[in-house]
Amino acid sequence: MLIAPINTRVARPHSLAGVLARWRYQAIGGLLVSTLVPYVVRLMVANDEIGMRQLHLTLLWCACAVILGNWLFRNVSIYPGVEASAFLLPSFTVSFTAIAIVLTVGRFEYARTQLIAGYVLSVAWFYFVHSTLHRHQWLRIGYLPFGAFDKLPQVPHINWVELPADGCPSNHDPIIGRLDAIAADLRIDLPDQWERTLSDFALAGTPVYHVKHLAESLTGRVELEHLSENSFGSLIPNTSFLMLKRLIDWIVAVIMGLMLLPLLLAIALAIRLTSNGPALFKQQRIGFRGEPFMVYKFRTMRVAEPGAMSERETAMTRSGDARITSLGKMLRRTRIDELPQILNILKGQMSWIGPRPEAAVLSRWYEEQIPFYRYRHIVRPGITGWAQVLQGHVADVADVQSKLHYDFYYIKNFSLWMDILIIAKTVKTMMTGYGAR
Structure with a gap:
């Protein structure tokens, strides 16, 4: 059995990881680093009215790209662990590329170097945030004791909480209120009561993960049980x-x-x-x-x-x-x-x-x-x-x-x-x- 006992350690609220765990501080930090830093550097060299106008407009466009990239990253990287980091670069690449296309097609004035610097710095900032949280933030994940729950790995910074097999706690239960997510073997027939409860949790915003995919994301490993188990449903990759x-x-x-x-x-x-x-x-x-x-x-x-x-x-x-x-x-x-x-x-x-x-x-x-x-x-x-x-x-x-x-x-x-x-x-x-x- 690989499940660890309950551990109540979490990132301290006033520690760096505790601050970065909050979305608003991630967004504010990303905006400051990726928009104001290139803005100040360009401000020191801009010496004409046209250059200043491009400087101010690009500042706004960079801010839009950072907000869009952060939103994309938060919505596509639904699993914690190593899998989330794979979505960071494409999310900001898509957001900054979209802004660049809008600027080019609309023939808007902007400073290309400032926009590129904003892209590089935003990726660097959010990689820093992700790696810091990965090292210091503790997650409490409840699991259903049915099916392949023994596949859940013992990994750092994850506290596993076994949920009762004979009854379903509600969203108002104090244990559930302190959980960041729930893991369940979604490929088996769960008790009817639990299937309804998992739906309620998902509707309330508590992530519900399939145990095998969650284990893969947390460890970066795939214990292949069938040769067809890849993202394309085929033995041959793309x-x-x-x-x-x-x-x-x-x-x-x-x-x-x-x-x-x-x-x-x-x-x-x-x-x-x-x-x-x-x-x-x-x-x-x-x-x-x-x-x-x-x-x-x-x-x-x-x-x-x-x-x-x-x-x-x-x-x-x-x-x-x-x-x-x-x-x-x-x-x-x-x-x-x-x-x-x-x-x-x-x-x-x-x-x-x-x-x-x-x-x-x-x-x-x-x-x-x-x-x-x-x-x-x-x-x-x-x-x-x-x-x-x-x-x-x-x-x-x-x-x-x-x-x-x-x-x-x-x-x-x-x-x-x-x-x-x-x-x-x-x-x-x-x-x-x-x-x-």
Whole structure:
């Protein structure tokens, strides 16, 4: 049983999280940061009447875009947890794009730089708000003890409250009054009284969530029970996005390859000078649609003596592995060791974002031990991915199965916005080292 006991901790009203939990303070902060900051900066450089008029008008248009974006975000991100953050960027992209279209079609005067700055700052502000609340705000969620309620996970900042099975409390019940939401297995036949009560709660504004989807949103994982369980009702994700993603991957790989070439050569030279062996590590891995390919990485380990370890042991990398060199630790922590895979992207074997490709010997072993493991090959493997930024490197079968649930969550929510969220988390890992293992 994974349900935690009732815990009454909540964000303190006068703490930063307590203040940011209130919608009016989120909106006021967003307006101040994304409209007044660009306004003041532009005010310092505006030196004519036309420039001042554009400045004042753009201030109003930015405010409209921020209010619209916040409204969209609050209405489309109905689930708490990691799923909500995936809707933040598209919500503000839609609102600012809509305002830009109105300005262009209506031939209104506005300052383009000020509008773009407002967009960037509004996204940054609401990401800050969301991450702060995610770390500090406690939610009290009641659950019905019927069906798959044991699927609800033990996660930080969630207090689970078991609701009575033999009776339905009313909206005026003091326990219900302190709940932020209710979780129920909506795929089973609930008692008639509870079905009516859940409808009453929903009508009164208390969110009612299906337990499985709520668990996915809180953890960022999908425990796949049936192969058809993705957002499209098909085993194959959105083929249009697959084609667009391949084109974007190739263009970015060409640009990044040319820009990073001097750095890559310098790292290769440093590896050769600090340890014996080649600069690049090559290994056969399983990729898109189960096809094997040769992956390239910077070598971060000492070269093993022939016959010293089995093929499976050689392919595994464990936490604190003694074979990792001093330079290799730095390359792994910042994920720089993965950059030679730009060659794999140019060949069409990999993507920038996707499930990490496993060594062929390990992949065959995992396929024998874990149901549905091969389904992760339905999309191109990536240099970084959802499982990589949330869990990091694993080797044991139990840990691999847990990591596989993150891969299924990515496949189920396969989209441009999901990729952008992963890129943001990867940049954070590369800058801080947090999350890399």
